Amino acid sequence: MSQTEVKDTKTKKADLEARALADIQDMVAACMQCGTCTASCPNSFAMDYTPRQMWRMIIFGMLDEVLKSKTFWLCSACYTCTLRCPRGLPLTRAMAALKRLAALRGGEQRKKAAFYKEFINNVHKYGRVQETGLMFSYFTTMMDPFLPLSYAPLGLKMLGKGKLHPPSGAHKGKLDAIFDKVKQMEGTT
Amino acid sequence: MRYAYYPGCSLTESAVEFDVSTRALMTALGAELEEVPDWTCCGASAVEAVSRLLTYALPARNLALSERDLPGLDMLIPCSACYLNHLRVEREVLGEKGLRGEMDEILAADGLKYEGTVKVRHLLDVLTNDIELKAVKEKVGHALRGMVLAPYYGCQILRPYKVFDDPERPKTMDPLIKATGAEPLDWSMGSKCCGASLMATKKEVALESVAAILAAAKDADAIVTVCPMCQMNLEAYQKQALRVNGRARPISIVYLPQVLGLAFGLSEKDVLLDKNMTVTERFLNRLRNPEPPEEPEAKDAPAAEKPAKSQGKTEPAREQGTPAQ
Ligand code: SF4
Numbered sequence: 001m002s003q004t005e006v007k008d009t010k011t012k013k014a015d016l017e018a019r020a021l022a023d024i025q026d027m028v029a030a031c032m033q034c035g036t037c038t039a040s041c042p043n044s045f046a047m048d049y050t051p052r053q054m055w056r057m058i059i060f061g062m063l064d065e066v067l068k069s070k071t072f073w074l075c076s077a078c079y080t081c082t083l084r085c086p087r088g089l090p091l092t093r094a095m096a097a098l099k100r101l102a103a104l105r106g107g108e109q110r111k112k113a114a115f116y117k118e119f120i121n122n123v124h125k126y127g128r129v130q131e132t133g134l135m136f137s138y139f140t141t142m143m144d145p146f147l148p149l150s151y152a153p154l155g156l157k158m159l160g161k162g163k164l165h166p167p168s169g170a171h172k173g174k175l176d177a178i179f180d181k182v183k184q185m186e187g188t189t
Numbered sequence: 190m191r192y193a194y195y196p197g198c199s200l201t202e203s204a205v206e207f208d209v210s211t212r213a214l215m216t217a218l219g220a221e222l223e224e225v226p227d228w229t230c231c232g233a234s235a236v237e238a239v240s241r242l243l244t245y246a247l248p249a250r251n252l253a254l255s256e257r258d259l260p261g262l263d264m265l266i267p268c269s270a271c272y273l274n275h276l277r278v279e280r281e282v283l284g285e286k287g288l289r290g291e292m293d294e295i296l297a298a299d300g301l302k303y304e305g306t307v308k309v310r311h312l313l314d315v316l317t318n319d320i321e322l323k324a325v326k327e328k329v330g331h332a333l334r335g336m337v338l339a340p341y342y343g344c345q346i347l348r349p350y351k352v353f354d355d356p357e358r359p360k361t362m363d364p365l366i367k368a369t370g371a372e373p374l375d376w377s378m379g380s381k382c383c384g385a386s387l388m389a390t391k392k393e394v395a396l397e398s399v400a401a402i403l404a405a406a407k408d409a410d411a412i413v414t415v416c417p418m419c420q421m422n423l424e425a426y427q428k429q430a431l432r433v434n435g436r437a438r439p440i441s442i443v444y445l446p447q448v449l450g451l452a453f454g455l456s457e458k459d460v461l462l463d464k465n466m467t468v469t470e471r472f473l474n475r476l477r478n479p480e481p482p483e484e485p486e487a488k489d490a491p492a493a494e495k496p497a498k499s500q501g502k503t504e505p506a507r508e509q510g511t512p513a514q
């Protein structure tokens with residue numbers, strides 16, 4: 001890669017990040033800081049910033065602080081906040097958009113996004129998710145020797161129930177056209 | 190009654206019992222399911238964290254296929270995550286011009302077009318609104334009297350779109366459970382989150398949610414689910430969750446169509462009960478030996494019928510066959 005190409009990729013990434021942040025700012029711009037979302041969230045006990053605080057930081061454009069937080073990684077998409085927000089804001093969608101924005105940044109965030117990424121890679125490759133294969137590729141990406149151990153009981157249960165299968169290639173390539181087109185339109189790699 | 194049927198990936202692998210029992214139940218109710226030819230994954234709960242366009246495009250592909258190959262049919266989906274992904278397309282794509290243009294462009298690359306004519310329906314919606322409760326009751330041949338069942342709805346079948354039930358205090362499973370002869374548990378955890386894919390990414394946090402649900406259901410014989418992800422979190426991680434909350438105890442986790450099917454008199458094999466990961470003795474006992482009917486007029490029934498019924502459903506042929514040698 002030449003110097004200019006490196007610079008180009010960098011600017012491109014910064015552009016994508018800025019655009020993504022602006023989108024999320026639009027989603028939560030009307031927040032009146034009432035805290036209903038925080039009070040409704042089943043996972044707020046484990047978050048470092050509450051959802052309400054997160055929206056404020058986003059409106060202020062504090063991108064680096066936001067990306068250091070684990071709050072949005074703890075969203076399980078239960079849609080309770082979205083349902084209850086008196087301003088009708090698409091909060092679950094904003095949490096998902098934050099996961100995508102973080103994945104753009106790479107580095108530490110890449111690992112946190114690994115499960116979602118591996119899942120979608122599996123979908124792309126096989127057309128239909130192959131759960132057994134997904135488990136293994138997720139472990140490989142995480143490079144955490146203890147992770148497979150903590151899921152071993154599940155694996156054994158699935159095996160005992162005849163629910164582990166080698167991947168089926170029957171629907172391979174079926175989603176290539178759609179994935180290629182989306183990649184081109186979203187400008188990601 | 191005919192439906193386009195979208196089983197989704199889980200139902201072909203880890204949730205095969207959900208697929209088999211749904212098909213068996215719908216057949217018993219006289220409905221025909223036509224699997225959407227060539228369907229692909231909708232992206233489940235992972236896709237929105239990866240790509241905004243794929244979030245709409247993956248389910249839109251299936252909807253376009255259904256419109257093209259099974260025109261005029263509603264699309265019946267048993268999995269709540271698949272249901273929400275397809276419903277999101279129905280609710281958002283048609284109304285938003287920009288998004289609609291993007292979908293047209295992406296699907297054209299695959300030779301398809303989404304018109305918006307197909308209606309997305311969850312299994313529970315169909316059981317509640319298309320099928321008369323009377324018809325369900327009439328089919329019950331093995332009433333689950335004495336059984337207490339906790340209806341567990343989870344999130345994505347209820348929210349963010351309010352379609353066929355109250356998104357905070359759902360109740361559509363109650364009449365179906367009562368129809369089986371069982372009693373629905375009156376609890377407030379039916380719409381609480383099970384942790385969903387946090388079980389893969391932040392297990393400690395998801396285990397707290399599962400433990401709280403199990404503890405609240407401790408007086409029931411089983412928790413009844415309508416989503417393979419809820420089912421997986423509640424059954425496969427149950428042992429680990431029990432360590433988190435001392436008030437919880439082991440409990441069976443079964444799919445709604447399995448329970449209905451069993452009450453119809455389908456065998457445990459017919460609904461693949463052996464594929465469930467947590468089925469307790471307590472549940473099996475109640476299933477195989479339901480309480481006798483309360484009504485006094487039952488005494489008038491032919492005496493021979495009763496012992497035959499309490500033998501369970503595993504070998505129904507015996508009842509009428511020639512006497513054993
Ligand atoms: S519920 Fe809505 S308005 Fe209230 S703090 Fe949360 S996002 Fe803001």
Ligand code: SF4
Pocket residue numbers: 037040041042043044051074075076077078079080081082091092095
């Ligand atoms: S959707 Fe996410 S942020 Fe909102 S309440 Fe549920 S888990 Fe919390």
